Amino acid sequence: MSISATLSFTPSPPRSFSTHRPNSNPIFLPPSISFAAKTTNAVSLVVNPARGSLFTAFSINSAAAANSEVNTKLSIDGGDGGIGGNNNGGGGGGGGGNDGGNEGGDDSNKKRNKGEALMALAEAGRSLESLPRDLKAAIEDGRIPGSIVLKFLDLEKSGFMNWLMQFGGFKERLLADDLFLTKIGIECGVGLFTKTAAEYQKRKENFFNELEIVFADVVMAIIADFMLVYLPAPTVSLRAPLGLDAGRLAKFFYNCPDNAFQIALPGASFSFLQRIGAIARNGAKLFAVGTTSSLVGTTVTNALINARKAVDHSTAEEVENVPILSTSVAYGVYMAVSSNLRYQLLAGVVEQRILEPVLHQHKLLLSAICFAVRTGNTFLGSLLWVDYARLIGIQKAHEVESKVVMD
Numbered sequence: 001m002s003i004s005a006t007l008s009f010t011p012s013p014p015r016s017f018s019t020h021r022p023n024s025n026p027i028f029l030p031p032s033i034s035f036a037a038k039t040t041n042a043v044s045l046v047v048n049p050a051r052g053s054l055f056t057a058f059s060i061n062s063a064a065a066a067n068s069e070v071n072t073k074l075s076i077d078g079g080d081g082g083i084g085g086n087n088n089g090g091g092g093g094g095g096g097g098n099d100g101g102n103e104g105g106d107d108s109n110k111k112r113n114k115g116e117a118l119m120a121l122a123e124a125g126r127s128l129e130s131l132p133r134d135l136k137a138a139i140e141d142g143r144i145p146g147s148i149v150l151k152f153l154d155l156e157k158s159g160f161m162n163w164l165m166q167f168g169g170f171k172e173r174l175l176a177d178d179l180f181l182t183k184i185g186i187e188c189g190v191g192l193f194t195k196t197a198a199e200y201q202k203r204k205e206n207f208f209n210e211l212e213i214v215f216a217d218v219v220m221a222i223i224a225d226f227m228l229v230y231l232p233a234p235t236v237s238l239r240a241p242l243g244l245d246a247g248r249l250a251k252f253f254y255n256c257p258d259n260a261f262q263i264a265l266p267g268a269s270f271s272f273l274q275r276i277g278a279i280a281r282n283g284a285k286l287f288a289v290g291t292t293s294s295l296v297g298t299t300v301t302n303a304l305i306n307a308r309k310a311v312d313h314s315t316a317e318e319v320e321n322v323p324i325l326s327t328s329v330a331y332g333v334y335m336a337v338s339s340n341l342r343y344q345l346l347a348g349v350v351e352q353r354i355l356e357p358v359l360h361q362h363k364l365l366l367s368a369i370c371f372a373v374r375t376g377n378t379f380l381g382s383l384l385w386v387d388y389a390r391l392i393g394i395q396k397a398h399e400v401e402s403k404v405v406m407d
Contacts, residue, residue: 138238192218194382229343232346261349
């Protein structure tokens with residue numbers, strides 16, 4: 001691959017232009033470089049990278065470089081995907097740093113991420129300005145590598161995916177997992193089937209007579225299922241930085257991952273405390289989701305039961321109202337603890353760390369195994385809910401035996 005670049009700068013005191021190779025980074029290999037001076041203030045650069053080299057690092061060493069402006073234009077293999085940028089100041093040199101440890105490593109990873117991302121854009125013939133604002137900011141900050149940019153460009157080719165990625169939450173999850181929508185479909189489909197089957201088993205011949213109650217229960221269960229996939233899913237964080245006046249608690253949770261077990265991108269890392277914070281934050285969200293969905297579901301169910309009793313007095317003693325507050329809070333606690341932990345482990349460990357690396361090239365098989373695993377998880381959740389509901393006494397034993405609540 002041949003890379004050509006033209007650099008122009010305003011006249012300034014004499015300086016030296018040099019290429020260098022960071023000592024501890026195997027990604028930089030010695031390139032072959034030739035210079036052809038065109039004018040007194042422009043230099044033409046042609047780079048033939050050695051095999052395996054991704055990009056060439058260079059710097060302008062001069063005390064007066066801070067007052068100069070350097071404009072670069074880069075083309076790869078004759079492509080026209082130019083990258084334009086302004087580099088004000090001569091702070092580019094200094095890679096060796098003795099400032100130590102993690103900061104140096106993080107800076108190196110961020111520079112590498114940015115270089116890979118810009119290279120991916122150049123190869124695709126795209127400019128940085130053509131990207132959404134949040135993705136552009138993440139690239140400029142070095143928070144995402146080139147592989148994420150390539151995945152975005154690939155997803156963007158689909159009209160539906162392109163529309164869906166207008167919503168930040170979906171974009172972050174699709175960039176982290178291209179099977180995210182498949183998993184939502186699996187979860188909601190399994191939930192719809194199991195919940196409907198459970199309602200039919202419970203109501204038998206009254207199933208169609210009580211169809212409005214069944215509908216309310218199934219809809220609320222599907223909403224809960226969707227949130228159980230959405231909230232604990234691994235993400236590629238594209239969120240804007242917090243304001244300077246943000247509190248310590250807000251800053252802490254801002255830096256927590258969405259899934260406690262997800263793999264961090266190059267240039268990022270999560271502490272043990274931040275991963276615990278992810279469980280706590282998702283637990284609070286799922287408590288709100290579970291309590292609200294159960295509150296609405298039981299309220300609608302009781303309203304329909306009372307309406308039926310008013311019309312058909314023979315059913316007054318057969319059907320009892322569901323306790324609204326206790327059932328709603330109990331279901332919220334169940335989702336915050338049991339469902340939260342199970343789905344975090346499922347998405348972050350079983351799928352991302354075990355199945356995805358092994359079956360990355362076999363999407364159909366991966367989807368089938370995810371279907372089996374998530375179906376088993378739903379069945380396990382139903383059994384745990386039965387025991388939990390019986391333990392705290394929100395349902396009678398004979399009711400619990402026949403009730404399977406999807407989670």
